[in-house]
Amino acid sequence: MSVRRLDPNQPASFAFTAENLDWAKKQIAKYPQGKQASAIIPLFWRAQEQHDGWLPEPAIRYVAEMLGMDYIRALEVATFYTMFNLSPVGEHFVQLCGTTPCWLRGADELKEVCRKHIGPEKTVSADGKFSWMEVECLGACVNAPMVQINADFFEDLDAASLERVLTDLRAGRQVKPGPQNERHASEPIGGLTSLTNVGQPETGGSN
Amino acid sequence: MPKLIVDGIEVEVENGATLLQACEEAGAEIPRFCYHERLSIAGNCRMCLVEVEKSPKPVASCAMPAADGMVVHTKTEQVKRAREGVMEFLLINHPLDCPICDQGGECDLQDQSMAYGVDGSRFHENKRAVEEKYMGPLVKTVMTRCIHCTRCIRFSQEVAGVPELGAIGRGEDMEITTYLEHALTSELSANVVDLCPVGALTFRPFAYTARPWELKKTESVDVMDAVGSNIRVDARGAEVMRILPRLNDDVNEEWISDKTRFVWDGLKTQRLDTPYIKENGKLRPASWDEAFAAIAAKLNGAKPESIAAIAGDLACAESMKALKDLFAALGSKNIDCRQDGAKLNAGNRASYLFNSTIAGIEEADAILLIGTNPRIEAPIINARILKRARAGGLKVGVVGPRVDLSYDYDYLGAGPQSLKDLGAFADVLKNAQRPMIVVGQGALARADGAAVLAEALALAKSAGAVSGEWNGFNVLHTAAARVAGLDLGFVPGEGGRDVAGILDGASKGEVSFVYLLGADEIDMGKLGSAFVVYQGTHGDAGAHRADVILPGAAYTEKPATWVNTEGRVQLGRRAVFPPGEAREDWTIVRALSGVLGKPLPYDNLAALRAAMEADTPHFAEVDFIVPAGALPDLPKGELDAAPFESPVKDFYMTNPVARASAVMAECAAGRARQRIQAAE
Numbered sequence: 001m002s003v004r005r006l007d008p009n010q011p012a013s014f015a016f017t018a019e020n021l022d023w024a025k026k027q028i029a030k031y032p033q034g035k036q037a038s039a040i041i042p043l044f045w046r047a048q049e050q051h052d053g054w055l056p057e058p059a060i061r062y063v064a065e066m067l068g069m070d071y072i073r074a075l076e077v078a079t080f081y082t083m084f085n086l087s088p089v090g091e092h093f094v095q096l097c098g099t100t101p102c103w104l105r106g107a108d109e110l111k112e113v114c115r116k117h118i119g120p121e122k123t124v125s126a127d128g129k130f131s132w133m134e135v136e137c138l139g140a141c142v143n144a145p146m147v148q149i150n151a152d153f154f155e156d157l158d159a160a161s162l163e164r165v166l167t168d169l170r171a172g173r174q175v176k177p178g179p180q181n182e183r184h185a186s187e188p189i190g191g192l193t194s195l196t197n198v199g200q201p202e203t204g205g206s207n
Numbered sequence: 208m209p210k211l212i213v214d215g216i217e218v219e220v221e222n223g224a225t226l227l228q229a230c231e232e233a234g235a236e237i238p239r240f241c242y243h244e245r246l247s248i249a250g251n252c253r254m255c256l257v258e259v260e261k262s263p264k265p266v267a268s269c270a271m272p273a274a275d276g277m278v279v280h281t282k283t284e285q286v287k288r289a290r291e292g293v294m295e296f297l298l299i300n301h302p303l304d305c306p307i308c309d310q311g312g313e314c315d316l317q318d319q320s321m322a323y324g325v326d327g328s329r330f331h332e333n334k335r336a337v338e339e340k341y342m343g344p345l346v347k348t349v350m351t352r353c354i355h356c357t358r359c360i361r362f363s364q365e366v367a368g369v370p371e372l373g374a375i376g377r378g379e380d381m382e383i384t385t386y387l388e389h390a391l392t393s394e395l396s397a398n399v400v401d402l403c404p405v406g407a408l409t410f411r412p413f414a415y416t417a418r419p420w421e422l423k424k425t426e427s428v429d430v431m432d433a434v435g436s437n438i439r440v441d442a443r444g445a446e447v448m449r450i451l452p453r454l455n456d457d458v459n460e461e462w463i464s465d466k467t468r469f470v471w472d473g474l475k476t477q478r479l480d481t482p483y484i485k486e487n488g489k490l491r492p493a494s495w496d497e498a499f500a501a502i503a504a505k506l507n508g509a510k511p512e513s514i515a516a517i518a519g520d521l522a523c524a525e526s527m528k529a530l531k532d533l534f535a536a537l538g539s540k541n542i543d544c545r546q547d548g549a550k551l552n553a554g555n556r557a558s559y560l561f562n563s564t565i566a567g568i569e570e571a572d573a574i575l576l577i578g579t580n581p582r583i584e585a586p587i588i589n590a591r592i593l594k595r596a597r598a599g600g601l602k603v604g605v606v607g608p609r610v611d612l613s614y615d616y617d618y619l620g621a622g623p624q625s626l627k628d629l630g631a632f633a634d635v636l637k638n639a640q641r642p643m644i645v646v647g648q649g650a651l652a653r654a655d656g657a658a659v660l661a662e663a664l665a666l667a668k669s670a671g672a673v674s675g676e677w678n679g680f681n682v683l684h685t686a687a688a689r690v691a692g693l694d695l696g697f698v699p700g701e702g703g704r705d706v707a708g709i710l711d712g713a714s715k716g717e718v719s720f721v722y723l724l725g726a727d728e729i730d731m732g733k734l735g736s737a738f739v740v741y742q743g744t745h746g747d748a749g750a751h752r753a754d755v756i757l758p759g760a761a762y763t764e765k766p767a768t769w770v771n772t773e774g775r776v777q778l779g780r781r782a783v784f785p786p787g788e789a790r791e792d793w794t795i796v797r798a799l800s801g802v803l804g805k806p807l808p809y810d811n812l813a814a815l816r817a818a819m820e821a822d823t824p825h826f827a828e829v830d831f832i833v834p835a836g837a838l839p840d841l842p843k844g845e846l847d848a849a850p851f852e853s854p855v856k857d858f859y860m861t862n863p864v865a866r867a868s869a870v871m872a873e874c875a876a877g878r879a880r881q882r883i884q885a886a887e
Contacts, residue, residue, distance in 0.1 A: 003380045006387075057387075071386040072373035079375040 007087035014058035054085040090131035095148040099137040102145035142186040152177035211277040226268035235281040238319045240404045241356035242269035256289045265289040294323040300335040310406030312419040343390030344873040353407035359399035367393035368593040368613025394586035417448045425782035429467045430762045433684035434587045435771025440782035447471045464586040473868030477746045479758035480787025499802040515541035515709040519725035520686035523767030526792035536805040540703030544692025550656030553698040557835035560774040562678035573639035578607040578851030579647020583858040604632040607851035621850035636670035645681045648854045658844030684772040691770040713737040723749045745863035758789035765791040
């Protein structure tokens, strides 16, 4: 964690598209009268989605006004949750897990790949395609190490496979999310090591 | 009513009381940073940990409701160790800059670390550093010192009603700031400095000027508005160094407005410190004897009808009493203390007081504000209304300027015509148990002021605002001197001239001598060729026009009696002596009376006060309110159509002291900038 600040370069204004506005109104309507402020996180999410993956200052004010909140209260929320990006991100935003399980399984190696292919952490690459940052556990430890790119998890990575994913994305080719080795989900590599006799008659057991 | 045992002492506390309150009831001292009696409970500093039997861990006493049968220990080894742990964590990131910190000597963290601090640090990493945040000309920030108690955030939301402070970021990176670091806009903003338990928020104008232990503290009363906030004046030598609030639950609780607090630099500049006489169009310093001789030369032989006196907004009761008696001895009836021309009826005390009292606001269930903007006319009273509004079940209606009062209200109209038809709000007032009608000077200081007053009185009666002990008719004054002036009868006698009459007479040449007792808010251009004596403290409008200037003492420089808008008599005390040749105001009038050969019958303050009490017995009831009795019926008149306007155009510039203050000027300029930005 580090201090998060609003980006110095901000757009002049922000407004939801008609479609998003409709959606926002539905979200707000979910909450009882007087509790509209509860809708702030979904609205921020949608604003961030609409605005190329980051939340500009005018959007914070826009959402605050929509919910009848004071600006500072909305700013508190936007700066508290690290999923809201306060500065521009690349078209493909790589969140690299550096927490212990991933780190033990080679997250440092992945960081090197990111540095080489994208550039320094939290900066957008020259072509605007990529940016990356280290995040805390994303909850995919069984497939460590992993990164999240936009909405997709890429798991069971090593330097070579991450490099391949990044190159494909840069070239605009389709990539397959999920484990990047031969695994399908989180089953053991090289076949089952237990429950090998599923479907066969019980041979008796302790429970 | 839960009963519990604290350190072996059984106490019974109110339902809903917290463990911390129960401990205090039992006489145990509980250290705290985030907890504050007048703010909501946050429970985030953890300093108030106590041990509760059958609880596996120490308990934060501020956030734990007291329950029946609890056995609490506050002095055990476990409690001490737990608090030491909390303190050690707080000190990890707190800089060791006490020697250069303005909070030093009155710092909660410093004091409590004497009891719970450990002697060394086990933390080897770098301390956190936080950038300073701009919060305007009054509040200086050293955010590295912040311990995240969030008192300032809760204050701005709950008491000031202007939620502009917040905590951005999280965890170690949490920072207290305003939205994009704009200046605080509340009129009560500097109270956050009092609340700050460490030196993160300090007074910018007071920075690096004095240490608390070298200041002489004098308990006094504020005169910046008619609330009569209780203050403590801290002085070093002959200089007022700062002004702080003093606890009085009936008046200002423990808050004061920014003007009350920071006006002190105005007490040092533009001061009149010697008498002046105008010769050939130019003022020259003179001796008291010369000044008195010049006045006597004009007064001796002058017709009583052609002399007049006007008392200003900062005149103390003593000086008005003396001046009134002097003019009575001279045979003149042309005296007035209502320099704004408010059509107040001095004959009936209930018709010009804030009868419900300030503390009474908390019992009201409907409030109608007429021609007033309490947020700038009396921020402390506005904070009380907000407190009542936050408690729920309060309806507020406004006839007058449509402004942000920091709470919701029904807007009923702009001018007096709206008083005749309040629509649905008329029923709200009728159905209310304790309705309040608050009439501001903006509704009274106008041509149809008397008619508005009559209309408001009639409205109060028809709404049932007066019943039993409750009197819901209130006049909100803006001048500290006004109620005392009306109490003392500093108003025109039978056939005498009021302020408008005096000015009119002076411009026509019918009034040839005008005595201004600190009166600066009148149109000096209308004084014509009259001979003007100005007795006051600052080189303001009155002094510029004057032919003779008599230097008086400011409110921090004299023992004086003040009556606030509720009719509460309070005593101000002398913190420092007046500068140079300046004297206490009543003694100036007394000395002049001797020169004129009509000596007043009192030679010391005690005798003067005895004379005051003989005329107006409630002056003896210091700090208490004497109920004013029944409301009068006044003849109704023609109501104008012009909208009401607040008499306070600029909160920071309402009187000569404030106008002489550089800090107030900076605040006013900053506020003007914000208005321009908002308009764009």
